[in-house]
Amino acid sequence: MACLLLATLFISFNGLVPLVHSYGHANTCRSFCGNLTLDYPFAVRPGCGHPGFRELLFCINDVLMLHISSGSYRVLDIDYAYExxxxxxxxxxxxxxxxxxxxxxxxxxxxxxxxxxxxxxxNVFMLLGCSAQSPLYQGFPGKHLPCRNVSGLGCEEYYGCSAWDAIGPRRTGILYGSGPPDCCAMPYETVKAVNLSRLDCQGYSSAYSRAPLRVSGPDEWAYGIQVKYSVQGNEGFCRACEATGGSCGYDIDGNSDLCMCGSWNSTSNCDSAHSAASYTRIWSSEVPLAGMI
Structure with missing residues (x-):
């Protein structure tokens, strides 16, 4: 009888041990690609991260690529503090x-x-070689072109780059008859989409401010596209999930928020999921033995 009681306690205790240890499980969604850390709201695993960034990032031969409708881009940096x-x-x-x-x-x-x-x-977009028929210049007769500097970055300075030496840029385009300028700088908000075909432009450059750092000229600009990301007020759910040891994710079928808690998921946090799972685990371990005592 004593042996049977000890066996009962041993099995019941074993049923509890995995639950106790699993409560402090590791982040199942955090991953790495080359020298970049992928953490919420980003992920390369389906169901991890925020649904607004699903099927966005791909790790190919340790190179992190971002894919949107306009094409694929290499991700050079992720600043989680600045988002x-x-x-x-x-x-x-x-x-x-x-x-x-x-x-x-x-x-x-x-x-x-x-x-x-x-x-x-x-972030300034400098559109190059746009035709006089480009939507950029429609509704802007004469000198009233939409081109302007952004955070101190613009075409007049960009014309100072050595790459222009072989082209000899046309700096001004007062009338459409003489042609628009070879470079037109503007913020993204002006056009909402930098589509070279639709805008009838031959190419583009993009640079972003590194303030408060001061640079002496366009050869020291930070070239690239700096993109701001937002989770649209979803921070509260993820903070509660991570505070209880979970990883933030989403249901791949309905895109609803999920807190991943090791071997189970929760729609709130791992405290609620852990309590329910503990109750089920203990009950299933002890009931068969109760009739044997």
Whole structure:
């Protein structure tokens, strides 16, 4: 009888041990790609991260790529404190190279993803070789072109790059008859989508401010597309989930929020899921033995 009682206690205790240890489980969604850490709201595993960023990032040979409707971009940096990414388009012009021929991606994000992902206000897009018939210049007769500097970055300074030496840029385009300027700088908000084909432009460059750092010229600019991301008020759910040892994710069928708690998921946090699972586990361990005592 004593042996049977000890066996009962041993089995019941064993039923509790995995639950106690699993409460402090590791983050199942955090991962790495090259030297970049992927954490909420981003992930490369289905069901992890925020649904607004699903099917967005792909790790290919230790290179993190971001894919949207306008094309694929290499992710150079993720700043979780500033909530921003820096993207690289291999066909984007820089101070060392002018790329024309409609080869650049530009930047166009899907309408459903737009609330979560947009270039930062201090990111300048410099559109190159746009025709006089471009939508950019419609409704802006004469000198009233939409081109302007953004955070101190603009075409007049960009013309100072050595890459322009072989082209000899046309700096002014007062009337459409004489042609628009070879470079027109503007913030993303002006056009909402940098689609080179629709805008009838040959290429583009993109740079962003590194304030408070001071740079002496366009050869020291930070070239790339700096994109601000937002989870649209979802921080509370994820904080509660992570505070109880969970990983933030979503239901891949309905895109609703889920807190991943090891071997189970919760729609709130791992405290509620753990309590329910503990009750079930203890009950299933002890009931068969109760009739044997």
């Amino acid at each position: 921003a990414l820096v993207l690289h388009d291999p066909h984007m012009s820089t101070c060392d190279s002018i790329v024309l021929g409609h080869r650049g991606n530009g930047f166009v994000v899907e309408s459903w993803r737009a609330p979560y992902l947009n270039p930062t206000p201090d």
